[in-house]
Amino acid sequence: MNERSEPTTGTAEPLAGGGRMDSATEAFVAHRNLLFTVTYEMLGSAADAEDVLQETWLRWMKVDLGQVRDQRAYLVRITTRRSLDRLRTMNRRKEDYVGPWLPEPLLTAPDVAENVELAESVSMALMIVLETLSPTERAVFVLREAFGISYDEIAAAVGKNPAAVRQIAHRAREHVDARRPREEVAPNQARAVLESLQHAFETRDLQGLLDVLSPEVVLISDGGGVKQAAPRPITGADKVARFIVGGLGKAQVALTSIHTVVNGNPAIVLRVNGEIDGVIAVRVEDARITGLYYVRNPQKLTRVESETPLTLT
Numbered sequence: 440m441n442e443r444s445e446p447t448t449g450t451a452e453p454l455a456g457g458g459r460m461d462s463a464t465e466a467f468v469a470h471r472n473l474l475f476t477v478t479y480e481m482l483g484s485a486a487d488a489e490d491v492l493q494e495t496w497l498r499w500m501k502v503d504l505g506q507v508r509d510q511r512a513y514l515v516r517i518t519t520r521r522s523l524d525r526l527r528t529m530n531r532r533k534e535d536y537v538g539p540w541l542p543e544p545l546l547t548a549p550d551v552a553e554n555v556e557l558a559e560s561v562s563m564a565l566m567i568v569l570e571t572l573s574p575t576e577r578a579v580f581v582l583r584e585a586f587g588i589s590y591d592e593i594a595a596a597v598g599k600n601p602a603a604v605r606q607i608a609h610r611a612r613e614h615v616d617a618r619r620p621r622e623e624v625a626p627n628q629a630r631a632v633l634e635s636l637q638h639a640f641e642t643r644d645l646q647g648l649l650d651v652l653s654p655e656v657v658l659i660s661d662g663g664g665v666k667q668a669a670p671r672p673i674t675g676a677d678k679v680a681r682f683i684v685g686g687l688g689k690a691q692v693a694l695t696s697i698h699t700v701v702n703g704n705p706a707i708v709l710r711v712n713g714e715i716d717g718v719i720a721v722r723v724e725d726a727r728i729t730g731l732y733y734v735r736n737p738q739k740l741t742r743v744e745s746e747t748p749l750t751l752t
Contacts, residue, residue, distance in 0.1 A: 466510045467499055473511070473586075474518045476561070476749045480581045481522040483542035483566050485742045487529060491521045512592050519578055519596035526574040537664025539672060541732055542566045543739040544701045544718045545747040551703040552626040557751050558703030559623070560585040563720035563732045566702070567659070568618045572611055579604055580611040586751055624723045630705040632723050637707060640683060648680035653727040658682065663736030666717075679731065701743065708743055715740050 474495060478488040495518045507513045533540050542563060552558050559565055560581075569577050578597050582588040590601045590608070597604065632651060639647030658679045662668030673679050699708050707719040718740065722730030734740065 462504055463499060463502070466504075467496060467514065470511050470514050472748045472750045473752065474514055475747075476751065477515060477581065477586065478518055478522045479545070479749075480560060480566070480569070480585060481519070481578055482526055482529060483570065484529065484739075485543050485545060485747065486738075487525050488522075491518060491525055494521045512588075515582070515586075515588065516592070516596040519582065519593075520598075523574050523578055523597065526577065530574070537662070538668055538670050539659045539661055540570075541659060541661035541734050541739070542570075542702075544706070544720065544734050544743055545749070546743045546745060547700050547703050547749060548746050549700050551749060552700050552705065554703070554751075555623065556585070557749060558626075560751070561702045561749060562704050563702050563706075564620055564722035564730055565615075567730075567732065568615050571618070572614060575599070576607055576611040576614070579607045580615060583608045584612065584615075620722055620724055620729070622724060626705055628726065629721070629723050632726060632728060633705050633707055633721065636719075636721070636728065643684050645680055645684050648683060649676050651728055652676040652679055652731075653724065653729040656727075656729055656731060658731040658733065660733040661736050661739065663738060665737055666735035668733070668735055699743075703749070715743060718743055 471492070474492055475488055478491045479485060482488055482491070495514065498517050498521070499514060502513070504510070544563065545561070547561070551561075569580065572580060575597055579593055582593045582596065583590070588596075590604045593599075593608075594601045594604045599607070635647070635651040638644070639651060654676050655674070656676050656679050658669065658673040660668035669682065673682055699706060701708070701718055701720055704720065706721070708715060709717045709719065717733055717735040720732045720734075721728045722732075
């Protein structure tokens with residue numbers, strides 16, 4: 440392995456020459472899943488997160504490990520700074536994006552759904568709320584709320600003083616709390632709601648859809664200008680149900696639905712002739728769906744074939 444290649448295996452392998460490069464590799468690999476989770480929560484894009492990890496790796500290779508007291512904190516600092524730079528670039532890209540933009544869905548292990556904090560932090564519903572924060576607010580919120588990183592460490596990562604970081608964290612928390620789901624929903628409850636949605640969808644049952652949808656439900660679909668999708672969010676149970684039955688239902692007669700865990704929460708993966716056509720994630724409150732998030736952009740469906748390991752530690 441050289442400075443142009445990033446370790447991707449779960450264990451570090453000795454490098455030619457031994458010594459310093461081995462230690463750096465072992466540290467990076469040991470924290471790689473954490474760094475990916477931090478970056479993904481900040482960016483909402485696995486592809487961009489992988490690019491950030493590559494940049495972090497190259498920067499890490501130039502660090503004098505003898506001067507590093509806490510390797511985890513130092514790696515998170517590098518990753519955060521690179522993520523902030525990438526997030527600002529992504530925000531400019533989104534201005535030219537065709538239709539609504541949704542986070543890239545990740546197939547996750549079933550046990551992620553049992554980790555309440557992790558499942559919420561990577562849920563599609565919360566990550567959409569994070570899109571409404573500024574880059575710095577998002578970084579501070581993610582690092583503090585999801586990973587419990589100290590204000591001093593966050594300050595070093597985002598280039599602010601601790602007092603300013605506390606204010607940013609407070610402001611971001613209030614903003615998110617006002618928009619996040621009002622209650623935590625157990626995986627089995629969410630799965631039951633999805634089963635009702637799936638049945639109504641497959642049978643083109645308009646009333647069945649109305650029964651499972653909240654009156655104020657919002658549907659956001661992301662086709663990226665490549666696949667058919669609603670050009671803007673659709674609000675209201677009647678409009679959403681008719682869109683599903685009259686639009687998606689007719690266009691995708693051959694699809695099948697499969698339950699799985701996406702972003703730590705139960706979701707539906709839609710397939711046409713065996714090929715993944717889209718992912719539906721939901722926001723559930725009071726046993727009804729208040730948010731439907733439908734990702735069809737093919738470039739965002741590459742991470743639902745195999746599980747992506749995520750961690751908060």
